[in-house]
Amino acid sequence: MFALSEAAEAQEAAGALALPRVASPAAARTPPRAGADQDRGEPGAPGAAPGPRPPGLGHERRRRPSRARAAPRGARATETAQRLRRTRRLKANGRERRRMHRLNAALDALRAALPTLPEDARLTKIQTLRFAHNYIWALAAALRLPGPPRPPPAPPGPAGAPGSAGHSPSPASTGSGTDSPAPPSAPPAAASPARCARSPASPAGAAPDGWPPRRPAVGGCA
DNA sequence: TAGGCCATCTGGTCCT
DNA sequence: AGGACCAGATGGCCTA
Numbered sequence: 001m002f003a004l005s006e007a008a009e010a011q012e013a014a015g016a017l018a019l020p021r022v023a024s025p026a027a028a029r030t031p032p033r034a035g036a037d038q039d040r041g042e043p044g045a046p047g048a049a050p051g052p053r054p055p056g057l058g059h060e061r062r063r064r065p066s067r068a069r070a071a072p073r074g075a076r077a078t079e080t081a082q083r084l085r086r087t088r089r090l091k092a093n094g095r096e097r098r099r100m101h102r103l104n105a106a107l108d109a110l111r112a113a114l115p116t117l118p119e120d121a122r123l124t125k126i127q128t129l130r131f132a133h134n135y136i137w138a139l140a141a142a143l144r145l146p147g148p149p150r151p152p153p154a155p156p157g158p159a160g161a162p163g164s165a166g167h168s169p170s171p172a173s174t175g176s177g178t179d180s181p182a183p184p185s186a187p188p189a190a191a192s193p194a195r196c197a198r199s200p201a202s203p204a205g206a207a208p209d210g211w212p213p214r215r216p217a218v219g220g221c222a
Numbered sequence: 223t224a225g226g227c228c229a230t231c232t233g234g235t236c237c238t
Numbered sequence: 239a240g241g242a243c244c245a246g247a248t249g250g251c252c253t254a
Contacts, residue, residue: 088240093231095241100229124227226253237242 111128114135123131 089232092233092241096232096243097230099242104229126227224254226251228251229249231248232246233244234246235242235244238240 107125107128110132111123114123114128114131
């Protein structure tokens with residue numbers, strides 16, 4: 001629940017509130033795990049609590065101990081005022097955490113909806129969004145495609161994305177140089193999302209940031 | 223070691 | 239007043 005609040009509160013009350021901990025990395029980096037999981041138990045976060053965090057790139061990231069940045073302005077406030085503020089802050093933190101968890105859950109759902117990937121691969125957030133965008137783009141393009149019916153951009157599975165929707169214009173290039181997700185209907189092997197995820201190929205013309213997506217480029221992620 | 227990705231905290235702003 | 243959303247900051251973990 002809010003073991004965190006208490007811990008943090010105590011901690012902050014202890015001085016963090018007045019002294020920006022940020023300034024002392026040494027302190028901030030202390031025992032990584034001590035309080036790391038203290039707030040694991042989300043207060044309510046029913047559906048939100050993603051439970052054990054989704055496997056990241058194969059590794060579990062640990063929750064960092066709360067890093068209280070001090071609000072110097074509270075220095076003058078009365079203790080009760082500080083407490084009140086602190087309490088609100090902690091509650092807000094919890095909500096924010098839950099919100100982000102929900103956002104991540106949605107992102108995971110999106111990942112799941114995208115063409116299969118090798119199990120050992122996982123698109124980053126930005127890659128997921130870009131790839132989803134590309135995928136939708138490709139599907140839409142496939143629907144508009146005249147001529148003999150052709151299967152929608154088959155999910156470029158690891159093994160093979162048929163990419164070929166001929167030349168399905170793959171928006172592959174919406175990505176930035178560093179992470180351009182693979183285009184859905186990209187060329188064979190080379191274009192598996194995972195592959196691309198790993199090897200950012202980036203379409204030329206991508207904005208430095210890669211977003212917003214520009215013109216779909218033909219070709220894989222390369 | 224640098225760079226990328228990510229989780230969390232935090233304060234501000236807007237909305238109900 | 240309280241919650242949702244947002245963006246900046248910070249630091250942990252991992253890979254090249």
